Amino acid sequence: MHFVAFPVFLFTATLAHAQATVSRVSFTGVVGQNKIGMVLLVDAAGTVNGGHYFEAKDLKDIPLTVSTQGSGLLLYAPEGGQFALSFKGGQPGQSRSFRNSTGLEGRWLKGASSYPVELHIESTTQGSANARWYQDVTSESDAAFESKVQSFRKAVLDGDHAAAARFVDFPLRVNRGGKSSEIRSAAALSSHWDSIFTPACIDAVRDAMPHDMFVRNGQAMLGNGVVWFGPKGAQAINVP
DSSP states (O other): HHHHHHHHHHHHHHHHHHTTTEEEEEOOOOOOOOEEEEEEOOOOSSSSEEEEEEETTOOOOOEEEEETTTTEEEEEOTTSEEEEEEESSSTTTSSOTTTSEEEEEEEEEETTTTEEEEEEEEEEEEEEETOOOTTOOSSSHHHHHHHHHHHHHHHHHHTTTTHHHEEEEEEEEETTTTTTEEEEEHHHHHHHHHHOHHHHHHHHHHHHOOOOOOTTEEEEEEEHHHHHHHHTTTEEEEOO
């Protein structure tokens, strides 16, 4: 009986570990002049157990290994660089953590190079460390879903009406100035293009990073809420 019980216990413990709930803390910010995003996995004790960062220019995840540095963090990238960061914000005199800070600041160091780092907390979500990012939005892979969002963004920036329409889930709700309207077809999107994709809207789309996007109520958010995507494409646009 002991021979049978041990593997069952081991499997149960392994499964429990794999399904342990963590906080996924998302950041956006800059290293020097380069815009980046970062996600850190934080357990219930406030310990960082891993994460990654990515640059806006290519949106490719670069894994990070973690070491503590007093009240801050040392995050090591595989190519030899490291982030030396401390918490910022919170109440004066209060011990800072992910729960009461507004972000991280410090330096990026590699060899003789050193650049200032400023990161702001964008969102914190709870879930399994190995859960799909967009599991509440779609059944397809995270990469496939993000590819659609990235294609929509490119089409908008290129002014390609037809290409953008392929990644819209009509009817598209457009919110502007406290009023809402519906765009019901690709032809209607094209005819209303300039009133939807204003210079301010295009700037917001250009500034957005379509990777590790915030998810709420079964939708993923591009940028600071400028476009919301469901499983079949863009469902709402909030014109700045």
